[in-house]
Amino acid sequence: MIEKSPPFVSIILVNYNSASYTIDCIQSIKKETKADSYEIIVVDNNSGPADRDKLLSISGTDKVKLVFSRINLGFAGGNMLGVQQARPDSEYYFLLNNDTLFRNDVCGLLSAYLELNTRVGVCTPQTYKGDGSMDHSFSYFPSLGINVLGSACMRLIEPDAYPYKKKHYTEPITVPVVTGSAMFIRGPVLRQLGGLDTTHFLYCEEEDFCLRIKRAGWQSALVPAAQFVHFAGGSGSQSWMVRREFYISLFHYFRKYHGPFERAALRIFYTLKNARKVFRNREFGRLAWFILRGAPMAESLRYRQQMR
Known part of the structure; x- marks a missing residue:
């Protein structure tokens, strides 16, 4: 019996004046990922000269491809530039914030889950904060109802659409919107939907994409066995x-x-x-x-x- 080779994963990291986070993230990926079937595409979104020079230390290193954009394309645009530079037949694309660290073999666990759950188009690992505490890994679709009534009331009306965000899940669960900091997407789904909407510059990309996934008949899921740390705000400011x-x-x-x-x-x-x-x-x-x-x-x- 011929053993099937692990599915290929293209990991996309977008860097903007945060090269130290990017370098640490890459080291984490290489340390925790067990299979050899992956690549890392780093897109620099027109960072300052000092930050770009720092990134040059990873240029040409094993499994890493560095791409420089002459303008800041934003989150969606930067990720889609990375997808264009990635292997075109990748089974999975992992749009990952650069201010993150793997706690275990995230790519292996997420790809294994999607291999078994063929109706799930995108999934995400369990998020942890920099201090080690658990953070929520999914959100709800923006609407007038959620703003006016709140999630508790909306859960009474439509319980499946509003799972508890703060609950400690031990088994995979279908969710409305996966966190934008770690979107593990089935390759054919990304290509079917045409990727992220690049009109979004910094926010709401995941809400938009997960709604399009839902309308196309796919599901979004949290896979808590896979775990990563997100240093929220590490790659951006709140001006x-x-x-x-x-x-x-x-x-x-x-x-x-x-x-x-x-x-x-x-x-x-x-x-x-x-x-x-x-x-x-x-x-x-x-x-x-x-x-x-x-x-x-x-x-x-x-x-x-x-x-x-």
Whole structure:
């Protein structure tokens, strides 16, 4: 009997001024991954010269391919550039944040799960914080209901669509939206759906992709046996411009999937949510006005950068 070779996995890491995280992540992948059938594509999203120079230390190393973009393509765009540079017939693509570390053989465990569960299109490992505590690995689809009623009430209405995020799961579970920091995607599914929506620059890529997966008849899942550490925020900042970018992506998502009445209600909800914080910081007032104007895509960070 001929033993089947392990499926090939293309791991995509996007780097932006965080080369130290990227290098540590690569070392972690190499240490914990048992099978030899993988590659690592590192996409540098127009980092500063010092950070790019630091990345050169991994150029040409075993299983690692380094790609430099002349502009910051954002999260979705950077990942899709990585996919273009990856092996075209990969069985699986792992879109992984660079500020992460493997705790065990994540690729082996996730690929084994997908090999057995043929209706699952994307899965994710269990997330742990840098301090070792467990973090949630999935979320819910954005909607007016979840914002107004909360997850507890929505769970009473539709229990399967709102599993407990803080529960310690020991067995795989179907979830609405896997964490965007570790999306392990079946190759044919990624190609069928055309990848991530690159209109999203920094946020909501996973919500958009998981909704398209659901509509195409596939499932999303958490596989708790696979475990990784995510140093949340390690590869980005939370400036006011970045906060605005969240709402730009969020309302792009709403424009794609929600009707005009719900979009109007959501705009009012988020406007009031930020306006009530104006006494804490005046920037919340500016953010509220930005949302009331519809969080226009023309003001995205993607249009406020220069090539190096």
